[in-house]
Amino acid sequence: MKKNYLLAPGPVQAPSEVLLSMAKPLIHHRTAQFEEKFAKVQKLLKELFMTQRPVITFASSGTGAMEAAIVNCHSAADEVLIVRGGKFGERWGEISEAYGLKPVYIDIKWGGGLNVEDVENALKSNPNIKSVMMQYSETSTAAMHDVEKTAQIVSKTNALLIVDAISALGVVPLKSDDWKIDVIVGGSQKSLMLPPGLSFLWFSERAEEKMKSANLPKYYFNAQAELKALKKNTTAYTPAITLIDGLYTSLMMMKEYGWQNLYDKNKKLMKAIHAGLDALNIKLFSSSPSVSVTAGVVPEGIDGERLVNDLKEIYGVTIAGGQDEVKGKIFRVGTLGYVDSSDIVVFFAALEGCLKKQNYSFEWGVGVGAAEEILYGENS
Numbered sequence: 001m002k003k004n005y006l007l008a009p010g011p012v013q014a015p016s017e018v019l020l021s022m023a024k025p026l027i028h029h030r031t032a033q034f035e036e037k038f039a040k041v042q043k044l045l046k047e048l049f050m051t052q053r054p055v056i057t058f059a060s061s062g063t064g065a066m067e068a069a070i071v072n073c074h075s076a077a078d079e080v081l082i083v084r085g086g087k088f089g090e091r092w093g094e095i096s097e098a099y100g101l102k103p104v105y106i107d108i109k110w111g112g113g114l115n116v117e118d119v120e121n122a123l124k125s126n127p128n129i130k131s132v133m134m135q136y137s138e139t140s141t142a143a144m145h146d147v148e149k150t151a152q153i154v155s156k157t158n159a160l161l162i163v164d165a166i167s168a169l170g171v172v173p174l175k176s177d178d179w180k181i182d183v184i185v186g187g188s189q190k191s192l193m194l195p196p197g198l199s200f201l202w203f204s205e206r207a208e209e210k211m212k213s214a215n216l217p218k219y220y221f222n223a224q225a226e227l228k229a230l231k232k233n234t235t236a237y238t239p240a241i242t243l244i245d246g247l248y249t250s251l252m253m254m255k256e257y258g259w260q261n262l263y264d265k266n267k268k269l270m271k272a273i274h275a276g277l278d279a280l281n282i283k284l285f286s287s288s289p290s291v292s293v294t295a296g297v298v299p300e301g302i303d304g305e306r307l308v309n310d311l312k313e314i315y316g317v318t319i320a321g322g323q324d325e326v327k328g329k330i331f332r333v334g335t336l337g338y339v340d341s342s343d344i345v346v347f348f349a350a351l352e353g354c355l356k357k358q359n360y361s362f363e364w365g366v367g368v369g370a371a372e373e374i375l376y377g378e379n380s
């Protein structure tokens with residue numbers, strides 16, 4: 001018998017309300033019953049995306065909607081600008097190259113934030129660029145990029161701004177309409193507190209217009225077919241009916257909690273993690289820290305892979321290690337979705353236990369205490 005705490009930057013804990021709402025006999029999707037439910041889900045998705053425009057739902061992991069964003073907005077051999085500062089920036093590049101696009105890269109040292117002027121300069125020197133692709137939160141390095149400022153620059157050009165907001169949606173505000181973003185990609189297993197299996201895609205009016213002449217091949221991920229189906233409150237192909245039920249529950253839970261309360265809570269959890277790590281003399285990996293996930297630099301003399309493993313095996317706390325070039329060098333804690341103050345206290349208590357096991361020098365409780373001060377203190 002062991003209690004588990006899932007604090008990874010995706011997949012995340014799903015509340016029992018969400019899980020139970022999916023434990024029901026299936027309904028048929030070509031029925032008024034499904035269409036009514038889907039219409040309600042649409043309304044809630046619009047609140048989440050802060051938009052008046054439709055949000056497409058696919059039955060795929062988040063990468064599916066990234067691919068959909070690319071194939072619906074481009075034609076053969078289009079030049080594109082890609083912000084590449086981690087695994088997910090690399091993924092924009094890999095999908096683009098798979099479809100024969102011609103990417104120009106803005107390479108950011110892992111952990112760094114985007115310098116928005118680099119986008120401006122790249123667009124000036126490459127006037128043929130058709131789109132700019134970036135992450136809002138680059139989950140692999142725990143860095144957050146300034147989407148609002150980037151959009152101010154890109155919206156003045158002919159290029160579209162395509163944002164992977166998979167790990168940022170529902171964590172920080174994302175003003176799809178007001179910020180003049182063109183395409184937004186989302187996924188279910190991050191802050192939406194659902195199992196993996198749904199992805200989301202949103203287009204500006206400008207992107208929808210350009211979509212009509214985009215000639216890259218596509219079939220399932222045809223956004224125009226989905227937009228047409230959405231007018232009838234349904235999807236072009238069989239939707240993931242069960243996950244849509246769960247999505248309705250999770251969005252209702254978020255709405256009832258209050259969108260702004262949710263954003264405030266997430267920020268507070270981030271600050272508590274920063275304070276706890278600082279008290280333990282553990283540095284942040286990112287110079288532009290994300291609210292969705294925090295990466296700590298594994299201190300000298302500590303085995304980072306063992307640390308992540310011990311947390312799981314001894315204390316039941318699942319976090320993520322680093323990938324590729326930072327494997328064993330960083331650890332990542334997610335504050336996405338159904339995570340609250342108590343989870344952070346548990347995390348630090350377990351982290352201290354694991355650090356002591358590797359003879360790291362500190363006083364018991366300093367990490368927990370510093371986090372508690374932010375979470376429960378007078379100024380909390």
Ligand SMILES: *Cc1c(COP(=O)(O)O)cnc(C)c1O
Binds near residue numbers: 061062088
């Ligand atoms: C999780 C995630 C993805 C999507 O990954 P899937 O495994 O395909 O769901 C893409 N981008 C970011 C920033 C992510 O955090």
